[in-house]
Amino acid sequence: MNGVRPAVVAENLDKCFHGPGGTLRAVDDLSFRVEAGSLVAFVGPDGAGKTTLMRMMAGLLRPDGGRLSVLGTDVAAGPQAVQDRISYMPQRFGLYEDLSVQENLDLYADLHGVPAEVRRERFGRLLDMTDLGRFTARQAGQLSGGMKQKLGLACTLVRSPDLLLLDEPSVGVDPLSRRDLWKIVEQLVRDERLSVVVSTAYMDEAERCAQVFVVNRGRLLAQGTPDALRGRAHGLTFTAAPPAGVAARDLQARLIDARDVILDAVPRGGAVRFIRAPAAAGAAVDALLAGVRAEARPEALEDAFMMMLREHEAAAGDGNGPTQAAPPSAPRSAPAAADKPAIVVRDLVRKFGDFTAVASTSFDVRRGEIFGLLGPNGAGKTTTFRMLCGLLPATSGHLEVAGVDLRRARATARARIGYVSQKFALYGNLTVRENLAFFGGAYGLRGRALRERIDAALKQFALDPSAPSGELPGxxxxxxxxxxxxxxxxxxxxxxxxxxxxxxxxxxDFWRTITALARRGVTIIVTTHFMEEAEYCDRVAIQDAGRVLALGTPEQVRAQGGAGHAGDMDSAFIAIVEQGRRQAENAGEGGRA
Incomplete structure (x- = not known):
């Protein structure tokens, strides 16, 4: 680039970790180059080596082999010299939750030695970019997840770096917050010519980057512009609309289970988008579709990404997840009244002091239904969720779960439900098998029944029983x-x-398991920030500021988003939330930060 020194150069880079289970080669003979002033992405599955690579670029891990140069400095020889010129935001950025927004900024400025005369202008720009200027006195612990991410980015940028490293910066934040976060990143690249390296699980984020590096098992599978990479899937991508009365997720399940014929399939906009295996015969695809018509569609970066991963995993001789995702058995007992809703919510309210987290919410969930609870960070959906699980009492209203009134028999209801929390809530110092034995015992399983259930779960989810739980990839x-x-x-x-x-x-693989459970009669209640996952749901509710803004099938919710959102749940979600906030402001209710 006109004689400008590249931001990062890696040559035959290696990094291994040694543990009780043997040696893990996290980065394996990796070579790449990041040009100065560019925005690049590393994408890959869990355990691909992305975080290890980011930590090496940040000078926090020493390579075992090869050479890594950052901003012209050999990281192994001068890690401190590199750290003086970069900013690094790890997945779990360390905000001090009992300090205010301003106090967090001041603390990080002190730690980085930012002169007092520089701070006023720097803080002003960061607060303006992140839209946190109104909340400088608010404690960080009282911010929504999206606002915490933006404050974390602002603290990372209290000094002006030459290179910004972002390790999955938008994990756990809603589409609105992701959009705002990426506006900030793109503004930094455009206005300051900042070099940015980001790892991400979102392919739409990778699409925004000038260069994309695809990694798996520590190896570099491909690199290039998004346009060049997506071209790998040219001529192999199709859309099929299921016949009336057939859910898109059921057609998707049939297709994705045929791995020799279909490389990938996802429900989207009421239809199924799929990738045909290059060697698959047309007759085999037609047989799977069973009379459903398929139409060619333009390839996307995610199509190429999924193709490369499937091909690499097949070449390695195993899969990246359980190939048979159907659960081994049906629900514990047949419901007494199959026609009665599994969950009944009427005028549910939850207050914390003067703050109303959930305001007069009502809905039903049918047995065997997949019901999605969506909303921006801070919308009240986790509070609603915890009340449904019996983990948090309601301030007022009626709540019935599995035919039991939670106000009268919470313990009885809990015995009929399973719960998977947002954050890993198992015991990291126990092995996989020990965790399953502990929780199985807590649920009342004993002896042979417990052993059989553990063995079935280990097989179903492709888990190593002796692996330390705390060291597992996400x-x-x-x-x-x-x-x-x-x-x-x-x-x-x-x-x-x-x-x-x-x-x-x-x-x-996760959603293949969920759809199989629903077909066996298990009722599923799910919250998610991946709007594409709403397409697996029978119905979804969108909450904001404690109120339900939309409730219906994915098709109905997309229609409520307005013209132009018929096939895009992401943009429909944003339109519905923004419309709800405008209505609240016009009614004098104010918005929720």
């Missing part, structure tokens, strides 16, 4: 949490952002 932690939640074969399963931070490959 996707495998979610599998373990799912296995623990299903051990006692519950009638109702609650999933609180279960796929947050895991890659598309792991999400496909």
């Amino acid at each position: 996707g495998y932690k979610q599998r373990l949490a799912m296995a623990a939640g299903l051990l006692h074969e519950p009638d109702i399963l609650f999933l609180d952002e279960p796929t947050s931070g895991i890659d598309p490959l792991a999400r496909r």
Whole structure:
């Protein structure tokens, strides 16, 4: 680039970790180059080596082999010199929750030695970019998830770096917050010519980058512009609309199970988008479709990404997840009244002091239904979720779960439900098997029944029983949490952002399990920030500021978003939330930060 020194150069880079289970080659003979002033992305499944690579670029890990140069400095020889010129935002950025927004900024400026005369202008720009200027006195712990991410980015940028490293910066935040976060990143690249390296599980984010590096098992599978990479799937991408009375997720399940013929399939906009395997015969595809017409569609970056991962995993001799995702058994007992809703919510209210987190919410969930609870960070959906699970009492209203009034018999209802929390809530110092044995015992399983259920769960979720739970990659932690939640074969399963931070490959396997559970009669309640996952749901509700803004099938919710959103749940979600906030402001209710 006109003689400008590249921001990062890696040559034959290696990094290994040694543990009780043997040696893990996290980065394996990796070579790449990041040009100065560019925005690049590293994408790959859990355990691909992305975080290890980011930490090496930040000078926090020393390479075992090869050479890594950052901003012209050999990282192994001068890690401090590199750290003096970069800013690094890890997945779990350390905000001080009992300090205010301004106090967090001041603290990080002190730690980085930012002169007092520089701070006023720098803070002003950061607060303006992140729209946090109105909240400088608010404690960080009282911010929504999206606002915390933006404050974390602002603290990372209190000094002006030459290179910004972002390790999955938008994990766990809603589409509105993701949009705002990326506006900030793109503004930095455009206005300051800042070099930015980001790892992400979102392919739409990778589409925004000038260069994309695809990694798996520590190896670099491909690199290039989004246009060049998506071309790998040219001529192999199609859309099929299921016949009347058939859910898109059921057609998707049939297609994705035929791995020799179909490389990937996802429900989208009421239809199914799929990728035909290059070697698959047309007759084999037609047989799977069983009379459903397929139409060619333009390829996307995610199509190429999924193709490369499937091909690499096949060449390695195994899969990146359980190939047979159907659960081994049906729910523990047949419901007494199959026609009665599994969950009944009437005028549900939850207040914390003067603050109303959930305001007069009402809905039903049918037995065997997949029901999605969506909303921006801070919308009240987690509070609603915790009340449904019996973990938090309602201030007022009626709440019935599995035919039981939670106000009168909370323990009885809990015995009928399974729960997978947003954050890994198992014991990190126990092995996979020990965790399953502990939680199975807590659910009342004993002896042979417990052993059989554990063995079935280990097989179903492709888990290593001797692996230390705390050292598992994010996707495998979610599998373990799912296995623990299903051990006692519950009638109702609650999933609180279960796929947050895991890659598309792991999400496909996860949802294959969920759809199989629903077909066996298990009722599923799920919260998610991946709007594409709403397409698996029978119905969804969108909440904001504690109120339900939309309730219906995915098709009905997309229609409510207005013209132009018929096939795009992401933009429909944003339109509905923004419309709801405008109406609240016009009514004098104010908005929720």
